[in-house]
Amino acid sequence: MIGPGEERTTDAVRPYVITGGRVGSARAELALETLVSASGSAPDPSLQPEYRRIVERCQGLLSVAEVAAHLGQSPAVVRVLLADLIDWGHIRARPPVPVAEHADMDVLRKVLDGLEAKL
Amino acid sequence: MGSKRNSDVVSVAGGTTVSSSDAAAVGTTGGPGAADGPDAAGKTGAADGPGAADGPGDGHSAGAGTGAGAPTADSSDPAGPESPEGPADSSDVYVSPSVSGAAKILVVGPMGVGKTTLISTVSEIKPLSTEATMTQAGARVDTAPPSAKTTTTVALDFGRITLGGELVLYLFGTPGQHRFLPAWKDLARGALGALALVDTRDLSASFDAIGHLEDLDVPFTVAVNAFPDSALHDEGELRTALDLLPRTPLVICDAREYRSSLKALISLVTHLIALNTAPSPTSPISSVSPAATAAPLAPEPS
Numbered sequence: 001m002i003g004p005g006e007e008r009t010t011d012a013v014r015p016y017v018i019t020g021g022r023v024g025s026a027r028a029e030l031a032l033e034t035l036v037s038a039s040g041s042a043p044d045p046s047l048q049p050e051y052r053r054i055v056e057r058c059q060g061l062l063s064v065a066e067v068a069a070h071l072g073q074s075p076a077v078v079r080v081l082l083a084d085l086i087d088w089g090h091i092r093a094r095p096p097v098p099v100a101e102h103a104d105m106d107v108l109r110k111v112l113d114g115l116e117a118k119l
Numbered sequence: 120m121g122s123k124r125n126s127d128v129v130s131v132a133g134g135t136t137v138s139s140s141d142a143a144a145v146g147t148t149g150g151p152g153a154a155d156g157p158d159a160a161g162k163t164g165a166a167d168g169p170g171a172a173d174g175p176g177d178g179h180s181a182g183a184g185t186g187a188g189a190p191t192a193d194s195s196d197p198a199g200p201e202s203p204e205g206p207a208d209s210s211d212v213y214v215s216p217s218v219s220g221a222a223k224i225l226v227v228g229p230m231g232v233g234k235t236t237l238i239s240t241v242s243e244i245k246p247l248s249t250e251a252t253m254t255q256a257g258a259r260v261d262t263a264p265p266s267a268k269t270t271t272t273v274a275l276d277f278g279r280i281t282l283g284g285e286l287v288l289y290l291f292g293t294p295g296q297h298r299f300l301p302a303w304k305d306l307a308r309g310a311l312g313a314l315a316l317v318d319t320r321d322l323s324a325s326f327d328a329i330g331h332l333e334d335l336d337v338p339f340t341v342a343v344n345a346f347p348d349s350a351l352h353d354e355g356e357l358r359t360a361l362d363l364l365p366r367t368p369l370v371i372c373d374a375r376e377y378r379s380s381l382k383a384l385i386s387l388v389t390h391l392i393a394l395n396t397a398p399s400p401t402s403p404i405s406s407v408s409p410a411a412t413a414a415p416l417a418p419e420p421s
Contacts, residue, residue, distance in 0.1 A: 013256060014197060014222070031223075031233075031290070031308070031309050032223070032249075032251075032277075032289070032306070033221040033222065033223040033287075033289045033309070034221065035214060035220075035221050035287070045382055048334055058216065059217070060212065060213025061213055061214035061216060061218060062212075062213060062214060063214070063221060063279070065247070065249050065275075065277055065289065066247060066279075067249075068249045069247035069249040069277075070212075070247070071166075071246060073134060073252065074249075074250055075251070077121075078420065081326055087200075093219075094218075094219060094220060094221070105392070105395050105396075107220075107286070107311070108311065108391050108392045109281060109392065110145060110256055110282060110285070110286050110312065111282060111286065111288055111388050112223060112385065112388045112392060113282075114281075114282020114283040114286060114288070115280075115282065115288075115381055115385050115388060116385060117282075117383055118280070118282075118381055119284065119378060119382070119385075
């Protein structure tokens with residue numbers, strides 16, 4: 001147990017300093033499976049290195065989860081940084097296949113066909 | 120009771136945002152590596168540990184247990200195929216540019232049941248590891264006092280399958296213990312469905328995961344991961360023990376085998392399609408027998 005005054009680890013805070021304390025903005029939250037890639041517009045060299053690292057890593061299409069895993073960052077942090085980069089035009093997102101309540105029939109059929117083709 | 124394992128504590132990765140309750144749990148089990156119970160050791164690769172020892176090389180996770188995460192069980196385990204050593208081919212890192220969308224399926228179950236094994240069996244990339252964080256709790260980190268922190272971090276292994284060149288399917292391995300439920304909500308959002316892995320040698324270990332799926336209304340198929348020493352069970356007995364609805368498919372698979380794992384996923388997706396086709400997929404009781412529901416059994420407001 002951690003008492004109120006005790007700081008167990010500074011790691012608990014540091015990632016959020018990168019994001020200016022923001023986690024989860026008002027913008028539609030990026031899902032872990034949302035695909036992102038660099039748009040080709042080069043980020044300002046004065047940007048925080050965390051931003052630049054993401055843009056460098058996104059030279060091809062990757063999911064938010066993959067970006068986080070490759071960079072060793074928490075997805076919660078990566079989501080915020082990616083959302084900024086999307087706003088600034090450095091990253092483009094392809095939203096996950098829209099799933100309303102449960103799955104969309106068309107998506108399910110594509111998944112089924114795709115899996116069966118791999119048998 | 121014996122099934123109430125703490126072993127998933129091993130999976131608490133990185134330690135970026137460990138809640139006080141999780142910290143306590145770490146204490147009780149002696150920390151990563153010590154946590155894996157003996158009965159998990161014999162299972163398929165104990166693959167649910169943060170097996171992604173390849174882990175993200177930089178950043179915070181380097182210190183906190185990537186090494187400790189490799190359960191000792193690995194060495195004595197016959198399940199070779201799920202741990203391909205060496206870096207993934209870098210040309211395969213990125214999703215094909217032809218892909219226009221992504222979908223996800225959860226692979227759930229207790230520690231050691233073979234989630235990561237199944238994912239790595241079917242994944243086109245070496246499974247990666249990241250963490251699931253309870254997002255709304257994180258939002259308060261900068262304002263709330265430390266005692267109010269409720270952020271929970273759960274290691275999450277995932278893999279990827281490109282389907283038909285235009286769709287990519289992500290499989291997220293999700294630990295199934297009760298305290299991880301908050302992280303599940305985030306993960307379950309947008310998931311097509313879930314494959315619930317079960318080990319017949321310890322059915323009760325899967326109760327939490329199956330309960331979470333039901334609570335969150337995530338449709339699922341149960342896949343019994345057949346371990347070499349698993350006793351053969353009658354399907355009816357298994358269904359009763361797991362308290363499954365009649366329409367919930369139950370399949371047997373070998374998470375180490377590609378075709379077998381793929382077939383389990385196919386069974387799930389076939390089930391999802393059937394649910395989508397059925398008139399009232401979310402009210403199983405009434406959909407089983409429309410006639411029965413017509414009976415005027417509704418309690419009258421006195």
